[in-house]
Amino acid sequence: MRFISADYLYTLDSKPIKNGVLQINNFGEIINIFENKTDIIGQNIEFFNGLLCPGFINAHCHLELSHLHNISNSVNGFSEFLAIVKKRDKYSKDFIAQAIRGAEDQMIKNGIVAVGDICNTIDTLEVKKNKKLHYYNFIESFEVKNERSNDAILKALLIRDVFRNNDLKATITPHSAYSVTPDLMQLIANVSDKFDYTFSIHNQETKEENILFNEKKGEFLYWLQSINASPEIWNNRSSSSSFLNELQPKRIVFVHNTYTTFVDLKDKYYCTCPYANLFIENKLPDYSIFSSDNLCVGTDSLASNSQLSIIKELALIEQNSDYSLEELLKIGCKNGANALGFSMCGTFEVGKTPGVNLITGFENSLANSSVEKIV
Numbered sequence: 001m002r003f004i005s006a007d008y009l010y011t012l013d014s015k016p017i018k019n020g021v022l023q024i025n026n027f028g029e030i031i032n033i034f035e036n037k038t039d040i041i042g043q044n045i046e047f048f049n050g051l052l053c054p055g056f057i058n059a060h061c062h063l064e065l066s067h068l069h070n071i072s073n074s075v076n077g078f079s080e081f082l083a084i085v086k087k088r089d090k091y092s093k094d095f096i097a098q099a100i101r102g103a104e105d106q107m108i109k110n111g112i113v114a115v116g117d118i119c120n121t122i123d124t125l126e127v128k129k130n131k132k133l134h135y136y137n138f139i140e141s142f143e144v145k146n147e148r149s150n151d152a153i154l155k156a157l158l159i160r161d162v163f164r165n166n167d168l169k170a171t172i173t174p175h176s177a178y179s180v181t182p183d184l185m186q187l188i189a190n191v192s193d194k195f196d197y198t199f200s201i202h203n204q205e206t207k208e209e210n211i212l213f214n215e216k217k218g219e220f221l222y223w224l225q226s227i228n229a230s231p232e233i234w235n236n237r238s239s240s241s242s243f244l245n246e247l248q249p250k251r252i253v254f255v256h257n258t259y260t261t262f263v264d265l266k267d268k269y270y271c272t273c274p275y276a277n278l279f280i281e282n283k284l285p286d287y288s289i290f291s292s293d294n295l296c297v298g299t300d301s302l303a304s305n306s307q308l309s310i311i312k313e314l315a316l317i318e319q320n321s322d323y324s325l326e327e328l329l330k331i332g333c334k335n336g337a338n339a340l341g342f343s344m345c346g347t348f349e350v351g352k353t354p355g356v357n358l359i360t361g362f363e364n365s366l367a368n369s370s371v372e373k374i375v
């Protein structure tokens with residue numbers, strides 16, 4: 001049993017507690033939260049300078065792309081980035097596996113406890129079986145030709161079931177509105193079952209996506225036509241979110257939202273990956289439109305980021321928004337846990353096992369802060 005205290009305890013369930021104390025058992029479960037250390041008699045209290053917050057939730061990652069780290073420092077737009085991702089198979093299985101292990105170690109060191117992870121393969125299975133982190137595995141499906149929809153869903157089902165058979169959460173999810181036909185979207189809806197808590201979709205990452213749906217023209221249209229994509233993709237949809245009528249998800253996390261405007265917003269979760277946005281598009285979302293109640297944060301993969309660190313992402317959001325420190329921590333912890341259904345994480349509440357991070361150097365801004373995993 002440990003009693004852990006710091007200058008501030010950000011429970012994210014109630015107001016921050018100055019000099020509050022967490023009582024935690026050997027399994028990381030919160031047994032009690034004390035407002036005052038004087039309430040505790042005859043126990044050794046570990047005191048830290050800084051603030052304590054729950055473990056971070058990385059709401060969007062592609063762990064299986066970790067080996068594409070450092071191929072380029074930045075790219076000029078989305079199509080150049082896709083060229084990097086297309087090289088993913090040109091590496092040995094050992095090299096890929098080693099990069100995945102290194103990336104997970106980095107996340108653990110940076111105080112991340114749970115991940116919403118996009119999977120096109122089972123490359124990450126071996127690491128995930130060790131259960132060092134909680135993973136929500138989004139088995140990503142995409143296909144732009146109607147006649148291949150069945151093949152696409154069968155491939156995704158095989159991968160989903162491998163994860164599920166290893167006692168890992170897995171849901172088949174659409175890659176994006178522009179890369180999934182209405183046919184395939186219907187199949188994704190049809191195979192969804194009670195084990196699917198939520199979905200995740202790349203949304204409005206480029207302005208070309210908006211031009212495709214709103215104006216039926218532009219680079220994406222030319223590209224899709226050049227590969228003989230089924231025109232229902234853009235003809236049946238008037239915006240990036242029109243697919244909601246097809247999939248009808250209870251919950252979904254819209255990821256990126258770099259070109260999302262206030263009128264586009266739905267009553268759903270939104271995830272921002274600011275460093276990846278700068279890497280790929282050199283543009284950030286307009287944070288003034290997002291509520292701090294349903295915005296979460298992800299790192300995206302090491303193919304488009306130099307690190308997997310939520311505190312670094314929060315520092316970048318802070319520089320480009322008006323969120324308070326408490327709101328930023330909610331974005332980094334509580335909202336991602338809610339969005340992905342990790343009910344044991346995200347806040348300090350009795351009975352939860354959220355992990356404990358110590359943040360130091362946060363007084364003026366998060367820019368020079370650092371994180372240490374305490375539990």
Ligand SMILES: [Zn+2]
Nearest residue numbers: 062118202300
């Ligand atoms: Zn992504």
